[in-house]
Amino acid sequence: MLTDDHRTTVVEAVHNPRFRLAGWLPPLTDSQRFPHKTTEVSRRLALWGPLDPILMVGSRLETSNVSPYQRKASNDTIGCCLPAASQSWNSALGFLADCPLFAQVRQLVYISPRRVHQRSVQSAPTLARAPSTSSVVKERHLAVAAALWAHFFPFLRSLRLSQTPPAQLADAAAGFTLLAFDLPGSAPQDLQPNPVQSIMQCFGWDDMIHPLLVTRYLPHLLQNSELVSSLSSDFGVGASGSAQSLSVRAWVRCVLQQHLHKNPDGSDSRTGRAVEEQLCELTRLVLRLPEVDSLLQRAGLQPSGTRIESTSALEMFIKAVGCVYSGLQVLSERSAMVTKALDYIGDILKHIKPSLISKNQEGLQLAYWAVGCIVKHWSPLLATSKAQQLLFRIVDGMLLPHNLTQQDRALRESLPLYLQGLSVASSVSQSQGAYLKQQLRSVTRRYLDHFLPASPSVGIIANHPVLLSACEANSISRGAVLRRTILEVLCESFLSFKGYAPPPRLASVLMFLLELLRRNNDSDPALLTLPLPSLLRCVMLVNEPLVKKTSTDALQLVVERCAAVSTEGPCDQIITVLRSFVEENEGVYDRQVYTVLETVAVLDPSVVQALIPNLSLSLRNTEHKRGLGKNIALRSAYRKLLCLLGESGQAELTSLEVD
Structure with a gap:
């Protein structure tokens, strides 16, 4: 209830000539004839000042007992003043920074009818009077709300796509959202039947809204526990997702686009700093959403500390979604989780497109890292079938375009994430596994070549992104699948001899291969022997010292590891490779073959011993084809090899003497 002094202020404010808009306001009974469209711009601007105290009057009228005439006079004043000023709103935006008008609007719209009702009940002398007071208060509040919806909200909505939204726009939009929450029936028809969600779509969830507006608007709402609780229980927002998932999507977009607002030289701009500060608060509130908090708890992930960086929070959230999905066993639950996950990120390629075409390296790196x-x-x-189209678009749009020179740094840092994920996806996909494997090989081939130095460099090769992707800790089985793909691509595209001519950059390729084998403790002979044919050929045909040494070191590593796991006899996989090696080079490189086999025999005599019948037959076939009898030089090289093969070798030496 207003005091007598307050009531006097209300009445005086309505009738005081200085609030009659400097002569521009006609008699209240003629308010409908106020010349909105013909008023000059300078005079429209003058209307903003008087609106401030008039709206103050409106806020005090909520519990007053002024006469109906006085209430009507105030409402008519607001009703004719707002449309007149609205004609100059675009010009008045600069003026709003100094005018407390929006603050007064927020004071009005934040007033909850429930709180008004509580105050009216407490101040009523009897219980019988409370319902009447509450009814009058509600009627007055609805009248003020109607004026605000009619004259303010259309203007706010017209500015929502502004690329330079003022802070007052977000504040006022949040105020109208809370007004719609408290008085949903007061909202215009075009916002019904869910006015809160409709306004949030306009100012917070729409992908076209500037992040500066979103990061200031959403925190106003997400810190309201009643509103969040209402959104949590509302499942009818629409096909695009729930209110919480849409809020998460808006947050994800703002995180991804946070670097777009920096200066061209990369330094922080005023807008960039504002987005960063507001994004921290939005991040904190998003992590507190019931849906998000539940995911984090189920995944065993919780933010540490009171302030968490938005990028760290995004990574934690992404991990939580993946962890929860992997733990689901029921097909329907997994399907629902896929839908929910896609709702969270929306059209993420659209979100990052501005970063991909900008020259801001931080934004580019963030985009590639997040995806x-x-x-x-x-x-x-x-x-899954629901989400695989997104994966295809990511590969085609971010990894396999023709020209990616600008993205070199971002790709170098993030490529391991893509290769590791593609490897797993290609292994578990039930419908597109073959296509995903083909895509994985294409990406691997492209970036093996792209980041491989022309001349061998230990430092560059040690940090090659494809190498790093294959050396992930704590994923032995998944890593082996990716390493197999990398080894296959290496052998097919980088270690393949054209006739007897070595491939280009052979020293760098072999250095990469050796580093790949060294960094991983693979013991599967089927995997280890994949590069063995190429290594044998390099040792046999290339005399360049670095190539010779690197290929020999890699050969030694392969043979020794296979020998270590073949406890029941010689390694069958190595024997098969060596047998093919002998047959392919029979009659052409016989002596060089024996030299290579000597190297293998020193490491593991048993695998060469198994080849003695094949080697002796090959020797006799070669001599027979030449028709010149015994080849002394060739037999001498063979005897040298047999001397390394123990009793089996000595027995074969005796057999050769009687030929």
Whole structure:
């Protein structure tokens, strides 16, 4: 209830000539004839000042007992003043920074009818009077709300796509959202039947809204526990997702686009700093959403500390979604989780497109890193029929375009995430596994070549992104699948001899191969022997010292590891490779073959001993084809090899003497 002094202020404010808009306001009874469209711009601007105290009057009228005439006079004043000023709103935006008008609007729209009702009940002398007071208060509040919806909200909505949104726009939009929450029936018909969600779509969830507006608007709402609780229980927002998932999507977009607002030289701009500060608060509130908090708890992930960086929070959230999905066993639950995950990120390629075409390296790196995290941690999810189209678009749009020179640094840092995720997806996909494997090989081949130095460099090769992708800790089985793909691509495209001419950059390729084998403790002979034919050929045909040494070191590593796991006899896989090697070079490089086999015999005599019948037959076939009898030089090289093969070798030496 207003005091007498307050009531006097209300009445005086309505009738005081200085609030009659400097002579521009006609008698209240003629308010409908106020010349909105013909008023000059300078005079429209003058209307903003008087609106401030008039709206103050409106806020005090909510519990007053002024006469109906006085209430009507105030409402008519607001009703004719707002349309007149609205004609100059675009010109008045600069003026709003100094005018407390929007603050007064927020004071009005934040007033909850429930709180008004509580105050009216407490101040009523009897219980019988409370319902009447509450009814009057509600009627007055609805009248003020109607004026605000009619004259303010259309203007706010017309500015929502502004690329330079003022802070007052977000504040006022949040105020109208809370007004719609408290008085949903007061909202215009075009916002019904869910006015809160409709306004949030306009100012927070629409992908076209500037992040500066979103990061200031959403925190106003997400810190309201009643509103969040209402959104949590509302499942009818629409096909595009729930209110919480749409809020998460808006947050993800703002995180991805946070670097777009920096100066061309990369330094922080005023807008960039504002987005960063507001994004921290939005991040904190998003992590507190019931849906997000539940995911983090189920995944065993919780933010540490009171302030968490938005990028770290995004990574944690992505991991949580992937972890929860992997733990689901029921098909319907997994399907629902796929839908929910896609709702969270929306059209992520659209979100990052501005970063891909900008020259801001931080934004580019963030875009590639974030999508890479999704590909890696959601790989089983992305392999499903619902989500695989997104995975295909990511590969085609971010990894396999023709020209990616600008993205070199971002790709170098994030490529391991993509390769690791693609490897898992290609292994678990039930419908597109073959195509995904083909895509994985294409990406591997492209970037093996792209980041491989022309001349061998230990430092560059040690940090090759394809190499790093194959050396992930704590993923032995998944890593082996990716290493197999890398080894296959290496052998097919980088270690393949054209006739007897070595491939280009052979020293760099062999250095990469050796580093790949050294960094991983693979013991599967089927995997280890993949590069063995190429290594044997390099040792036999190339005399360049670095190539010779590197290929010999790699050959030694392969043979020794296979020998270590073949406890029941010689390694069958190595024997098969060596037998093919002998047959392919029979009659052409016989002596060189014996030299290579000597190297193998020193490492593991048993695998060469198994070849003695084949070697002796090959020797006699070669001599027979030449028709010149015994080849002394060739037999001498063979005897040298047999001397390294123990009793089996000595027995074969005796057999050769009687030929």
